[in-house]
Amino acid sequence: MRESGKSSLGLAGSLLIAHPNLLDPNFRRSILFISANDPEEGSFGFVINRPTGKMVEDFLPDREQGALERVPVFIGGPVAQDQLTFALFAWDEKNNRWSAGRT
Numbered sequence: 001m002r003e004s005g006k007s008s009l010g011l012a013g014s015l016l017i018a019h020p021n022l023l024d025p026n027f028r029r030s031i032l033f034i035s036a037n038d039p040e041e042g043s044f045g046f047v048i049n050r051p052t053g054k055m056v057e058d059f060l061p062d063r064e065q066g067a068l069e070r071v072p073v074f075i076g077g078p079v080a081q082d083q084l085t086f087a088l089f090a091w092d093e094k095n096n097r098w099s100a101g102r103t
Contacts, residue, residue, distance in 0.1 A: 056084070
């Protein structure tokens with residue numbers, strides 16, 4: 001039996017596009033941005049192509065959000081849908097890939 005070693009393939013900063021035949025409703029026709037990927041800890045990412053049709057102010061009506069009030073909200077995936085996560089996407093020139101900061 002062959003031992004599985006650590007993969008050198010780093011997926012952080014990558015886009016994953018769902019295969020057209022994928023039927024799982026959580027990921028069907030989805031585009032995912034992988035913001036963190038570690039062989040030991042697993043991966044973290046966002047579905048980036050499912051708009052809710054709402055803005056931040058619709059989810060936090062009792063809080064002053066300034067410029068964030070008019071930021072569109074997307075359904076980021078099937079996990080932790082009771083949380084609002086902000087992601088800032090930026091091009092990382094050094095590594096030639098997208099990176100995301102999240103709060």
